[in-house]
Amino acid sequence: MLYKLIKTEVQNHVYYLILNRDEKRNAFNLRMLEEIAQALKEAAQNEDVKVLVIQARGKVFCAGMDLKGFHESSSADERAESDQLSLAALLDQFNKPSIAVVEGDVIAGGFLFILGCTYVFARKNVRFKLPEIELGLFPFQVMAGLLRVMPEKKALQLCLNTEYFNVEKAISFGIVDTELDRQSLDELIASFANLDLLAVVAGFKATKELRTMEYSKQYDFLLSCLNQLKENSLKKTLEK
DSSP, X not given: OOOSSEEEEEETTEEEEEEOOGGGTTOBOHHHHHHHHHHHHHHHHOTTOOEEEXXXXXXXXXXXXXXXXXXXXXXXXXXXXXXXXXXXXXXXXXXXOEEEEEOSEEEGGGHHHHHTSSEEEEOTTOEEEOOXXXXXXXXXXXXXXXXXXXXXXXXXXXXXXXXXXXXXXXHHHTSOOXXXXXXXXXXXXXXXXXXOHHHHHHHHHHHHHHTTSOHHHHHHHHHHHHHHHHHHHHHHHHHO
């Protein structure tokens, strides 16, 4: 696929995915979702890639879904297809470490990028906002991600507050991990170079399976994951 709305680059063990629609505040339409899906597939299948880094051009990291663009430029079939292509699901299916480097404001569905990443670094002056209620909507998909990092009560309060909030508050909520510091970011990226990819992918998959599993079944499941990983690791060693 020829990428038009994103840019990608592989440097050593790092796959860079850069949102490149800054004239539309990096709002995602069906075409961008398709490109992101393909890029994530490439990053997942490339055995040399150990970590995904998501960045964006412009003053806004992402303003969410381009609602106007979807309705004006998409056919009924395309809109139906877009309903099946969820950004949250695309990111959740990616089973390698991911880092969001946020240097512009995050609005509405833009939260899906940062809630879907393993680590989030944000510049001190970045602002965050969920304005959906003002539009007669509700941030349903964002809510799912929020509930993984904060209590339900706080998540609902955040969805009902349409004002911008700052990085300090985003860190207190668990949405952002830390303020952007290039040295710390570079050190984190470098730390993934020698990770055992087989073990990492298995760990990510198991973590997601646990979300809906009864507690009484979790230990047996994790033991089976460990045994399967040992078997796969041995097989990989013998194949060398």
